[in-house]
Amino acid sequence: MLDIAIDRKTYPDRAGAPHLALAGLRLTAAPGEFVCVVGPSGCGKSTLLNVVGGLDHDVEGRVRLAGADTTHDIGFMFQEPRLMPWLTVLDNVLLVTDASPAARRRARELLAAMGLGDVLDAYPGRLSGGMQRRVALARAFVIEPKLLLMDEPFVSLDVPTANRLRTMLVEQWQRSGATVLFVTHDLREALALADRICFLSAAPGRVVLDRTLALARPRAPDDAAVQALHAELLAQHPELLAGLTSDADVTQDE
């Protein structure tokens, strides 16, 4: 059970005045649940993940992950692949493990399952953007995470590549039983992936709508059911979802 309660999260602004990024944000997720967090650019989505992932401690609030050793059980996938260019594909995945024989076997299996079995010894610089994300995905799952944090990991990829990665993500997630917190500004992507969608307001961000999806898997962003729900949500909450529908919006708010 993931339980997030952030009272206040501020940044020192460029002018010196504090910028309130998150306020009164409460979010929970059941074990094994796939939760998408959707919100407009600059609403504090990345900030939320950084706080939950322990990258940012300067916050009023708390994050609890029941039943997990929070020091080792969180996987993180960033907007960019963020692989170490001087490590081979296999070593990049092994970097975050204890490199035990079991971890090695898991790394090889994961990479093979993602179609990277032939490039284990290649350096990331030789790989396409889509392949680099697959390595990053394998790195996130190799530690058998209780919680997986994903910060718009499939932006700036072409549609077929992104769809393929989403399919792989869902496969691995179903196999691993991890809780996933997936941040995106793309409502269609959220509808294709999530069990539940939490909508954030503009800054200071808080959850303004919490919607459980009853869509069958597997699904794709262009399925009729997804399209219908997309239209329905837009009709129900036009003011809330303004600015979340343009797929071309790839602003990176880091």
Next chain:
Amino acid sequence: MKAGLDDVAAWHSPAVPVRRAMKRRGPRGEGLLRAASLLAFLALWQLAAWFFASPTLPPPATVFARIAAETASLALPTHLAITLARVAVAFLLALAIGAAIGIAMGRWRRLDALLDGWLVLGLNIPALVTIILCYVWFGLNDTAAIVAVALNKIPTVVVTVREGARAVDARLMQVAHAYRLPRLRTFTHVYLPQLVPYLMASARAGLSLIWKIVLVVELLGRSNGVGFQLNMFFQLFDIAGILAYTLVFAAVVLVVEAAGLRPLERRLTRWRT
């Protein structure tokens, strides 16, 4: 005007394919070129020696004979080994201390502000002053000699490595933090690889600076080593001896650079190719 420009273009255009062709010839063609340039140097030297016919410019053959004689008497290998040992110790010391300070200064702004003035001072003190002061303060011994050499090199290492530490990619460090990597693994697998180009630049520049300073240090206050020998030959006006030691020493440094540093750098930056 336009016709003039076209003429210039026509004049230059043949050079482009020629240069491309040379590049394509690869390492083997390049090696031949290097050998040819070495031979040309020896030929020029020989010609100059004939032309001036002076005892202050002995021909190559005399110098090579001298190298053989000094090697047979073990004088050259002994002094060379002593000098190389000093170079190695001073080099490693300067690199280790300079890298540590550079990383710290690149990491902590306050420390940077605190030490930056000292750094500027260190960069601008002439090598000779450091050497004299070290001998005066620590005595005419090897410790003083090595400290003096290292002190001369440390500031430049600090400046280069600090540049590298400032350019460290915070996004990759975040990966290490997000996955809770142990500190040591973060340092060796995520942090240090980013500094490799800066460390290698320091190492190469350092070697060429240090082996020059070591000779001065030996000349001023040691009773052995290549620098000491050069000083003696100078007083005896023994030019063949000076050239013999210089040639061998320069050759050794070249070999260290080509057989040690360059392959090491290639290995460490394999991922770039």
